[in-house]
Amino acid sequence: MLIAGGGPVGLVTALALARQGIPVTVFEAEPVLAIDQRAGSFHPPTLDMLEPLGITAEMEKRGLRIQRWQIRDRKQGLIVEWDLGVLADLTRHTYRLHLEQHRLTPIVLDLLKAHAHAEVRFSHEVAGVEAGEDRVTVTCNTPTGEARFSGAWLVGCDGGKSAVRKWMGTEFEGFTWPERFIVISTPYDIGQHGYTGNAYIADPEEWIAIFQMPHEGAPGLWRFAMPVVPEHSDAFALSPAEVQRRLKGFLPAERGDYEVPYCGIYKVHQRVAKEWRRGRVVLAGDAAHINNPLGAFGLNGGLHDAINLAGKLGAVWHGREGEEHLDLYVRQRRTANIEFVQSNSIRNKEMLEEKDPAKKQARFDALRATAADPQLARQAMLVSSMMASVRRAAEIT
Numbered sequence: 161m162l163i164a165g166g167g168p169v170g171l172v173t174a175l176a177l178a179r180q181g182i183p184v185t186v187f188e189a190e191p192v193l194a195i196d197q198r199a200g201s202f203h204p205p206t207l208d209m210l211e212p213l214g215i216t217a218e219m220e221k222r223g224l225r226i227q228r229w230q231i232r233d234r235k236q237g238l239i240v241e242w243d244l245g246v247l248a249d250l251t252r253h254t255y256r257l258h259l260e261q262h263r264l265t266p267i268v269l270d271l272l273k274a275h276a277h278a279e280v281r282f283s284h285e286v287a288g289v290e291a292g293e294d295r296v297t298v299t300c301n302t303p304t305g306e307a308r309f310s311g312a313w314l315v316g317c318d319g320g321k322s323a324v325r326k327w328m329g330t331e332f333e334g335f336t337w338p339e340r341f342i343v344i345s346t347p348y349d350i351g352q353h354g355y356t357g358n359a360y361i362a363d364p365e366e367w368i369a370i371f372q373m374p375h376e377g378a379p380g381l382w383r384f385a386m387p388v389v390p391e392h393s394d395a396f397a398l399s400p401a402e403v404q405r406r407l408k409g410f411l412p413a414e415r416g417d418y419e420v421p422y423c424g425i426y427k428v429h430q431r432v433a434k435e436w437r438r439g440r441v442v443l444a445g446d447a448a449h450i451n452n453p454l455g456a457f458g459l460n461g462g463l464h465d466a467i468n469l470a471g472k473l474g475a476v477w478h479g480r481e482g483e484e485h486l487d488l489y490v491r492q493r494r495t496a497n498i499e500f501v502q503s504n505s506i507r508n509k510e511m512l513e514e515k516d517p518a519k520k521q522a523r524f525d526a527l528r529a530t531a532a533d534p535q536l537a538r539q540a541m542l543v544s545s546m547m548a549s550v551r552r553a554a555e556i557t
């Protein structure tokens with residue numbers, strides 16, 4: 161089994177395959193695992209799925225448990241505070257676990273090392289694919305020149321710019337938002353002002369998504385994601401003066417400059433590949449779908465792909481199912497992504513940036529009514545925790 165991309169989705173797919181006794185090779189373009197400030201909030205069903213692989217227990221050693229999260233308004237303050245404890249009859253993980261994506265990947269890599277039939281080849285960029293009736297061959301650029309590897313199946317987990325998806329020639333349907341997102345991290349503990357470790361602040365000009373990350377230990381780092389208008393260059397948005405201006409817009413301004421160890425800017429898209437499988441080549445994770453990070457659905461959805469696909473590939477590999485079983489993976493996960501991840505991440509963004517005061521107030525009233533009704537609040541938690549999307553996928557036959 162060949163896997164392009166040693167990001168979280170590629171590594172988890174590899175581990176889930178290796179545990180079924182299937183030989184697997186991961187090709188990662190970079191010389192080491194990536195360190196970046198991207199995903200960091202893992203939803204209850206993701207923690208449930210990663211538990212049997214031994215990943216969740218390791219994540220828990222470093223991660224922050226966020227059981228309550230908030231929706232706020234920049235002027236009105238707290239609108240609602242949700243409690244994932246309402247899902248206690250469905251999961252042991254009644255919280256979002258916050259852990260930097262770059263602390264998850266070494267955990268999975270370490271677990272993979274226990275399987276002699278699994279290997280990760282760094283500095284191996286998949287540059288070409290040849291797919292035959294019963295084998296797939298990839299050509300990799302390596303520091304010592306080109307190298308070719310063959311296997312029964314190839315899973316493209318090589319991220320949003322996926323070479324495997326481009327080889328498939330399928331459309332990456334959707335759009336790119338005009339604004340980019342800036343992510344600013346600071347150790348200043350905003351919890352002292354009543355914020356939970358995850359909060360979303362609505363504002364027509366400058367909404368903010370807040371995630372507390374464990375970093376090197378307490379108080380961790382507080383990450384603030386905000387929009388950057390198209391008129392502002394990356395250099396301007398990332399300049400220390402502009403970053404401080406933004407932080408002082410909602411944190412106490414009188415205490416001087418904030419320490420900012422990390423700051424990054426991202427283009428944001430809503431796209432889903434038209435085809436996820438061509439013969440012996442299948443896509444998963446960002447290679448198959450990308451979305452804005454409001455709701456923290458991107459990597460979670462990618463990991464749901466990984467577990468679903470590894471189960472089906474295992475059944476095909478061991479002869480329990482025919483290869484058409486992989487089309488069920490595509491139907492289940494592509495539908496869940498379109499119906500749930502794309503629509504809810506877009507809806508979350510629209511809610512945070514609503515410009516019409518009457519519409520905004522109506523949304524807040526509806527949110528408060530939902531939070532006050534135990535049945536409705538539970539339904540809202542089923543959706544925002546992605547449990548509803550996993551159930552929806554499982555219903556598809």
Ligand SMILES: Cc1cc2nc3c(=O)[nH]c(=O)nc-3n(C[C@H](O)[C@H](O)[C@H](O)COP(=O)(O)OP(=O)(O)OC[C@H]3O[C@@H](n4cnc5c(N)ncnc54)[C@H](O)[C@@H]3O)c2cc1C
Pocket residue numbers: 164165166167168169170187188189190194197198199200201202261284285286287317318319320321322323324341343385426444445446447453455456457458459460461462
């Ligand atoms: C600011 C921000 C915040 C986010 N927050 C969240 C969040 O809280 N929760 C959430 O669920 N998601 C979040 N996401 C999304 C999340 O980061 C991605 O969905 C996730 O990284 C996807 O994992 P992946 O393994 O599919 O792809 P990637 O992490 O992109 O990994 C792909 C890997 O493939 C390698 N590669 C690329 N091309 C090749 C090639 N040709 N050959 C070999 N290797 C190759 C790359 O080097 C990389 O290591 C966020 C994203 C951003 C930008």
